[in-house]
Amino acid sequence: MHTTNHLLESLCHDTRPRSRWALNAALAGASLLGLAALGPACGQSAESGDEIPVVSSSVDLAAHAPEPEQGWFDSIYFTSRLDADGRDLGLLVHVMNMPQGFGRFLSFAVVDETTGWYKDYVVGVDPSDFNWSTTDLDITAPGLKWTGNAQKMSVALTVPWGSLDVVLEPQGPVLNYNGTGEFALLGETNYEFAFPDMRTTGTLTIEGESLRVAGRSWLDRQWGWTSEMPSRRWTWMNLNLPNGDALAIWDLVNHETEESWATVLHRDGAHEVVEVEPLADGADEIWTSPTTGQKYPTRWRVTILELRAKLTVRITGTPGQELARDGRGRMEAAASFTGTYEGDEVSGKNYVEMIGNWQD
Numbered sequence: 001m002h003t004t005n006h007l008l009e010s011l012c013h014d015t016r017p018r019s020r021w022a023l024n025a026a027l028a029g030a031s032l033l034g035l036a037a038l039g040p041a042c043g044q045s046a047e048s049g050d051e052i053p054v055v056s057s058s059v060d061l062a063a064h065a066p067e068p069e070q071g072w073f074d075s076i077y078f079t080s081r082l083d084a085d086g087r088d089l090g091l092l093v094h095v096m097n098m099p100q101g102f103g104r105f106l107s108f109a110v111v112d113e114t115t116g117w118y119k120d121y122v123v124g125v126d127p128s129d130f131n132w133s134t135t136d137l138d139i140t141a142p143g144l145k146w147t148g149n150a151q152k153m154s155v156a157l158t159v160p161w162g163s164l165d166v167v168l169e170p171q172g173p174v175l176n177y178n179g180t181g182e183f184a185l186l187g188e189t190n191y192e193f194a195f196p197d198m199r200t201t202g203t204l205t206i207e208g209e210s211l212r213v214a215g216r217s218w219l220d221r222q223w224g225w226t227s228e229m230p231s232r233r234w235t236w237m238n239l240n241l242p243n244g245d246a247l248a249i250w251d252l253v254n255h256e257t258e259e260s261w262a263t264v265l266h267r268d269g270a271h272e273v274v275e276v277e278p279l280a281d282g283a284d285e286i287w288t289s290p291t292t293g294q295k296y297p298t299r300w301r302v303t304i305l306e307l308r309a310k311l312t313v314r315i316t317g318t319p320g321q322e323l324a325r326d327g328r329g330r331m332e333a334a335a336s337f338t339g340t341y342e343g344d345e346v347s348g349k350n351y352v353e354m355i356g357n358w359q360d
Helices: 008-013 020-032
Strands: 072-084 087-098 103-112 118-125 137-141 144-148 153-159 162-170 182-185 188-206 209-225 233-240 246-253 258-265 271-275 283-288 295-304 309-315 322-325 328-341 344-356
Touching: 072 188, 072 328, 072 344, 087 144, 087 209, 087 328, 087 344, 103 322, 103 328, 118 322, 162 209, 182 246, 188 233, 188 246, 209 233, 233 295, 233 309, 295 328, 295 344, 309 344
Parallel strands: none
Antiparallel strands: 072 087, 072 209, 087 103, 103 118, 137 144, 144 153, 153 162, 162 188, 182 188, 188 209, 233 246, 233 344, 246 258, 258 271, 283 295, 295 309, 309 328, 322 328, 328 344
16 A cells, blocks of 8 residues: 655556555645646546546547557446346446457346346457447447447447347446556556446347346446466456445456455545455355356455455356357356445445456
């Protein structure tokens, strides 16, 4: 944890995870030195024209110009926890562009926690059939139309076994990962922000059955570089707490180290970055994929001392929520959590992502 008082600009250029105390110390120092007019706090939008390298939730929904290096990617993704006439559904939509890697692909998955039914669809998209505007949120691909802005989005998607037509509306402030939207992902620079609470309504059709759905979604926008080290892997979790806090956890592993940290968006809009005890220490109930051979944990004990948090996270519905393509797999699974947070008993629903080498 970095709690040394830095000047505002030097802190915001440091992409390592850091605590809210460091952010506040820098801001206080800047104010005393008359530097507050340089721009907003690190966790705020860069739309005012300041030079601090932060993300913008309005501008950065558009596609970014591709970088030539291997491993550069552009991604937009949302998970939903929805009710359909008493049925608890989890849902995922993901659009990814990695020009010098996997290419462009679309993922869609639905799980019925009530029955355990699960279905997914992962497809590569030819460059001639893919368009993501560089000026606003406007994505088209075969079967997909995704448009909107930071106030309201519409997603219409059709796959061989069903369709989705929903509207998503953010209900609170934006979560900027690491407080600034910039951080190191296994040594590679990444940019990421989220709308952690989006009211979601519309229609989901599954194998001919049309369902009216309503609930909430978490949307993540991320771009940057990813390591190609064969030993690398990560776990990501998103949690909305009953007190209004939103919590995004990254647990990053390679052959040398494991880094675990979380960004907290408090209900008043303040950001806090905290250390998390390594997830591997409390991960168990392993499920082995019959498709890829990957061995994924399905239960975790999450401990965050600064937040007085001890949580148990479990995959729900079915453990087999792996998205597989070309022999590669990644887990994108509906989950639930119970435990204590800031000393209070809590519970809720979330998603867990696991990507990389899970053979061991």
